[in-house]
Amino acid sequence: MQVAETISSVRKAVKAAHRRSKTIGFVPTMGALHVGHLSLIEAAKKDCDYVIVSIFVNPTQFGPGEDFQKYPRPLEKDLDMCRKAGVDLVFAPAPAEMYKSGNITWVTVEKLTDPLCGRSRPGHFRGVTTVCAKLFNIVGPDLAYFGQKDAQQAIVIRRMVEDLNMPLQIVICPTAREPDGLAVSSRNKYLNADQRKDAAALYRSLEKCRRMVEAGTTDTAALAAEMRKTLGEFPAIEIEYLSIVDAETLEDTDRIAGRALVALAARLGPARLIDNIIVEA
């Protein structure tokens, strides 16, 4: 496995892979890899001949007071996991390599970035789309893999790729979950034992919503109220948002008709956790 720290060395490796007619699969990450990332790598390996993982804690997607400084950076462990997973190349640049002369050029997707996480994390998606556009320009992948856990991110990136005619396909893979249903996340490390136990209620509330939709409830206010009741049993869980929106446009809807995204963000002690499911009526 090659480890590249510079843009020029990635471009050289990708050029060589293209010359050998390899399909390039790309998994962008911020490191602290877990089984969720491994499932993206596995999907990329199934579809593609040459798999690239980027490990870069992107400063421009963190707001003031967020966890940029303390975000885990276990690079050696991450490299080891990539090696074992059969990754061909890891791109692990320093911030100065990615943002050489600061940054005055941004990629912004409108509308889709306003609701849900966009409301409480102003500038977050601008940082994500800008770094992904840069990474796509550097790596030149045929396919790029994102997790359903970050549903809004995946939808925003897919739209950026479509609107800017970027020549790649975005593949969205299912959320990896712990045995009790908690979505696997690098930020789960911030939870103490009690908070970790309570965190499973997030998925339980989503599953309750799924069961109610399957039983015929489509009124989103009624569904949200039941979810809030489940989460209300855990005083340590502070709900940031709990929304049921159209799965494509992310617009609010009073009644589910078609595919809807049930998404929530909550604070549990030092951790901000997000999760979602898709339901259909």
Ligand code: PAF
């Ligand atoms: O999902 C993430 O880990 C990040 O937002 C991404 C896509 C790697 C961009 O920094």
